[in-house]
Amino acid sequence: MDYLDGVIVLLVVLGLVGIGIYAIMVSRNLIKIIIGMQVMVKGVLLAFVLAGRVSGNMGLGQSLALTVIVVDTIVAVVALALAVRVRRRFGTLDPRALTTLRR
Template sequence: MDYLNGIVVALTILGLVGIGIYAIIVSRNLIKVVVGLQIMVKGVLLAFVLAGRASGNIGLGQSLALTVIVVDTIVAVVALALTVQVRRRFGSLDPQDLTTLRR
């Protein structure tokens, strides 16, 4: 039964990381890009905990996950603050509209 739980968690990790990458690549909105990054990081958190459990040192995996949660929260807040400023300055959240270079 323990083996089956590991497979389910590994598939969940792959699903979250895949959804996050898809959201980052396909999205035309900076807020959706930040949300995609958040989803991807949640998959990485699960991977840390699973790796700690597999190695028999679950405390290390959990402490790494807690560190990532703190850093990820700070990154998300700064990214959303920058997104608000981009919207005020350029009037758009489309990343392609942010370039000031002309072709």
Template sequence: MSGELITLYVTAIVLVAVTGLYYLLVTTSLIRAVIGLELVTKSITLGLILAGRLTGKVGLGQALAITLIVVEVVVLVVAVGLILLAHRHTNKVDTRDLRSIKG
């Protein structure tokens, strides 16, 4: 794999991770926050596989990525469950309507 291509991969991975994280921090919609989280997860999946590929440990990279996908989908299910519960209480899915607890 050529060095330039690796640089491109790394750039794409970092950019998507930053996009997701930025979105997660800025958005007020609960669902959109979770979308941001998913974007970060995707870039990390790709990053793990790339890291495994570059060190010749494709198997390790894949094993970690698969576990990661399983864990994160469960986190997502719980997050959506919480969003639906919050919606039942307030009929809104926006953090601006959930300011009763201050950090």
């Protein structure tokens, strides 16, 4: 792999993780927070593949990425289902409004 290719992929990884963290921190909507987590995970997937390629063990990086894709899909589906239930029950997706609810 060319050195410049690795640097470009690393910058993309940092960009995706940064965008994901920013979306999680500034969003006031559960759906947007879930999307921010998805963007961040995609950056981590690229990091796994890059690490596998740099170390010469591309298969390991790809298998880790595939495992993360499966787990991430399950987490996203459960999180979206919970967000739908929260919206139906409380009428809002604002996490700040949900923290003031009584038990």
